[in-house]
Amino acid sequence: MATVMRGLRSAAAACALVAAAPTGIGCSHGDPPTPPGSPWLALPDLPGAVDAAAPPESVSSVASTRPAAPLVPPGSDAVASPRPVLPQTREKPSASGAAFEARRDALWDAIVHDDPERAMTFFFPLEAYAQVKDVGDPAGDWRRRLVAAYKHDIHVLHARLGDDGGEPRLVAMTVPDDRATWVDPGDEWNKVGYYRVYGSKLHVTTGAGGAETFDVKSLISWRGEWFVVHLSAIK
Numbered sequence: 001m002a003t004v005m006r007g008l009r010s011a012a013a014a015c016a017l018v019a020a021a022p023t024g025i026g027c028s029h030g031d032p033p034t035p036p037g038s039p040w041l042a043l044p045d046l047p048g049a050v051d052a053a054a055p056p057e058s059v060s061s062v063a064s065t066r067p068a069a070p071l072v073p074p075g076s077d078a079v080a081s082p083r084p085v086l087p088q089t090r091e092k093p094s095a096s097g098a099a100f101e102a103r104r105d106a107l108w109d110a111i112v113h114d115d116p117e118r119a120m121t122f123f124f125p126l127e128a129y130a131q132v133k134d135v136g137d138p139a140g141d142w143r144r145r146l147v148a149a150y151k152h153d154i155h156v157l158h159a160r161l162g163d164d165g166g167e168p169r170l171v172a173m174t175v176p177d178d179r180a181t182w183v184d185p186g187d188e189w190n191k192v193g194y195y196r197v198y199g200s201k202l203h204v205t206t207g208a209g210g211a212e213t214f215d216v217k218s219l220i221s222w223r224g225e226w227f228v229v230h231l232s233a234i235k
Helices: 002-020 098-113 116-122 126-132 138-160
Strands: 058-061 169-175 181-183 194-205 211-222 225-230
Touching (some): 098 116, 138 225
16 A cells, blocks of 8 residues: 555656646646647638629739748648648638738749749648549549649749849739639539639749740639649640
8 A cells, every 4th residue: 555655646746747847748648739830720710602792803913921831741642630621611712912922922933943842832732632622542633643734834934934144023913803713512523612713824024034924724712712723734
């Protein structure tokens, strides 16, 4: 009995020492805290359908913005998470605001430096694609078909900038929000709906000083934000 009491007193003392430590770690065994920047709780719970008419066209001009955190780390194929992934909403996106501008600037930075990884924050996130598309292997389709085409197109656009020592510049990105359409489940091999818009454009000046317009073929929505799914040809 004395041995048991000594053991209990030792355990209580150990808990007291841990609770008093600077790290604030206790003796309970609850769920671990969400790490900073976690993609699973990063987005707010957005409202339902938005009925207000969109402006004829959203124009996102170039500005210095704080980069937005990606929904999944670039290059990640992980779909599973210890916490539930937030669901889709009917919030209609707009090509404005700090988050959109940061993703747009990341795409331009990737084109200028011929480095597609820099633009993965603007690509439709994998955990969202796994919820949206009704395909057998969403992670494989996302990586081998969609991401591969996206990276290829960025290399092609980089080559169009020229290499004469001049500095290319992004003037604006236009998104025809008035032409955005809600795609119902089942219409495009999808399990949940989303907004889709064709015909967005990057307006740029090239290294040679000329003007170019780069097509962004298709954007689709996730929780009220636009993301690229097809930069050039839809494949």
